[in-house]
Amino acid sequence: MAGSKFAYVRNFELPDPLLPGTFMVLRLDGHAFHRLSAEHDFVKPNDERALQLMDHAARDVMNEFKDIVLAFGESDEYSFLFRRSSNVYNRRQAKILTTVASLFTSSYVYHWQQYLPNTRLKYPPSFDARLVLYPSAKEVRDYFAWRQADTHINNLYNTIFWALVLQGGETTTQAHETLKGTVSKDKHEMLFSRFSINYNLLPARFRKGSILVREPIPSETEAHADPGMVLPDVSAVEPEKKPRVKTTVVLVHCDIIGDEFWAAREYLLA
Ligand code: ATP
Ligand code: ATP
Ligand code: MG
Ligand code: MG
Ligand code: MG
Ligand code: MG
Secondary structure, three states: OOOOOOHHHHHHOOOOEOOOOOEEEEEEEEOOHHHHHHHOOOOOOOOHHHHHHHHHHHHHHHHHOOOEEEEEEEOOEEEEEEOOOOOHHHHEHHHHHHHHHHHHHHHHHHOHHHHOOOOOOOOOOOEEEEEEEEOOHHHHHHHHHHHHHHHHHHHHHHHHHHHHHHOOOOOHHHHHHHHOOOOHHHHHHHHHHHHOOOHHHOOHHHHHOEEEEEEEOOHHHHHHOOOOOOOOOOOOOOHHHOOOOOEEEEEEOOOOOOOHHHHOOHHHHO
């Protein structure tokens, strides 16, 4: 088809392929959620309903993008790991980024009422997104360790900060002042001695974040395998001959900094 005399403008669209054989990690972050959480009366420091809504939107993304093998969420952000050999949308960066970001956002809005039934959504929320390529398993491990360490640091700070404000009667300015120069140990002690809060007994969702991990379903149900899904396979079988394995997405709130989580799931980094 020759097309119109205008069609040449198409040539200005540049290809944006992502390097093959690298790990794609896509991170979304809520735009101005400090304001969104205040305007919608999120419970401080952690509104569990809002976190569950984030988890639901992330699960919808994983149900649509079968090449995402792992996701990690905290606060208003979510990170998604694609299997190394993924060829989703021919690895076109803009196509992947924009489709994931808009699917996540629409799911967040679509399910808002289910999690916050008594809070009318006052305006349309949005999420920014970026995609980073990592060359090896080491950087991917360190990436997720970085995000989970961030969860811990933020949650410890926010927990003592809001205890000082909500239970200790301090203003937010005073609470910032009280915490200036304190190290982790001081915060644990202050939480325990002044507010009888044992940090380690707080819900794992708050301390560890949310991990959505794709796991194979044991073989007796393989007859009903999802034809769209191939799990990364550490064996030497030819890619086109790999058996299609039915998978499920599991939500956990465990440590992903140490080796145990990854050792039990070698396929994540295959
Ligand atoms: P930016 O647009 O630059 O990302 P932001 O206001 O979203 O700005 P973030 O650094 O992303 O800033 O932080 C998100 C903020 O949203 C948190 O600091 C917290 O105040 C709030 N927030 C997000 N999720 C929750 C939640 N589940 N419960 C309570 N507060 C939350
Ligand atoms: P892709 O994901 O690659 O964009 P697509 O199915 O969205 O695939 P497009 O080339 O974008 O394909 O075409 C959008 C299609 O959506 C149209 O061909 C048409 O069938 C349908 N469509 C969109 N808007 C309308 C509308 N207002 N009324 C009827 N059909 C519509
Ligand atoms: Mg940000
Ligand atoms: Mg944000
Ligand atoms: Mg954030
Ligand atoms: Mg279209």
